[in-house]
Amino acid sequence: MRWGKTLFMVAALLGLMSACSSTHIQSARHPAGVGAPPFRDVTVVGMDNRPDVRDPFENDVVRCLQGYGVAGTASHAQFSFAEVSGSKEQVRQRLLAAKVESVLFVRVTDRADFVDGPPASLGSLDEGGVEESVYNAFTVPGGNINSAWRIGARLFRVSDGAVIWSCLLETIMKEDADSLVFMRGVANTIVDRMAKDKVIP
Numbered sequence: 001m002r003w004g005k006t007l008f009m010v011a012a013l014l015g016l017m018s019a020c021s022s023t024h025i026q027s028a029r030h031p032a033g034v035g036a037p038p039f040r041d042v043t044v045v046g047m048d049n050r051p052d053v054r055d056p057f058e059n060d061v062v063r064c065l066q067g068y069g070v071a072g073t074a075s076h077a078q079f080s081f082a083e084v085s086g087s088k089e090q091v092r093q094r095l096l097a098a099k100v101e102s103v104l105f106v107r108v109t110d111r112a113d114f115v116d117g118p119p120a121s122l123g124s125l126d127e128g129g130v131e132e133s134v135y136n137a138f139t140v141p142g143g144n145i146n147s148a149w150r151i152g153a154r155l156f157r158v159s160d161g162a163v164i165w166s167c168l169l170e171t172i173m174k175e176d177a178d179s180l181v182f183m184r185g186v187a188n189t190i191v192d193r194m195a196k197d198k199v200i201p
Contacts, residue, residue, distance in 0.1 A: 023185075027167035027193050032157065036164060038201045039102040042155070043073045043095065047107035049081040053183075060184045061104070064191035070200050073100075088161065095158045102164070103156050106190065109168075110150040144175040153190050155199055165199045 065072030
């Protein structure tokens with residue numbers, strides 16, 4: 001019975017999430033960035049080892065940065081995924097050797113799929129009834145299986161490795177959404193917030 005109630009609560013929370021505004025972002029400048037002038041040269045690292053995800057995302061962020069007059073660079077053109085995912089100091093030394101001023105790391109921290117649509121009938125509210133309801137929600141036509149994403153971004157100053165700025169983005173990707181358009185929206189949101197927080201001009 002307790003397991004059934006837990007499933008019911010999770011389903012209700014996910015349904016509430018889908019009904020709210022689809023994108024939330026929190027950000028902060030760190031102490032090392034207080035008083036520092038805005039960066040005009042940012043190298044972008046999308047922390048995903050799939051080139052069909054990393055490459056277009058980095059390119060989108062670069063285009064957004066250029067819209068603010070920032071010289072953005074996509075790291076995939078110069079560094080393999082292994083070269084930007086090792087120890088922090090090794091990565092910093094590589095970036096320093098390449099004369100990189102600052103680097104923006106972006107990674108997916110969490111993802112959860114959920115059904116968007118009318119709540120499934122919970123029947124008798126016993127454990128079997130709830131499990132059957134969840135199964136039906138994901139297999140019976142009529143509802144969309146959307147994805148809730150949590151995406152983290154951090155801007156580092158390469159000279160000393162200090163974290164200058166960070167943000168956490170929570171957003172919903174609809175089942176029928178174009179993934180490239182979705183990534184472009186994430187890129188826009190992150191760069192716009194960087195400008196708002198004055199870490200770029």
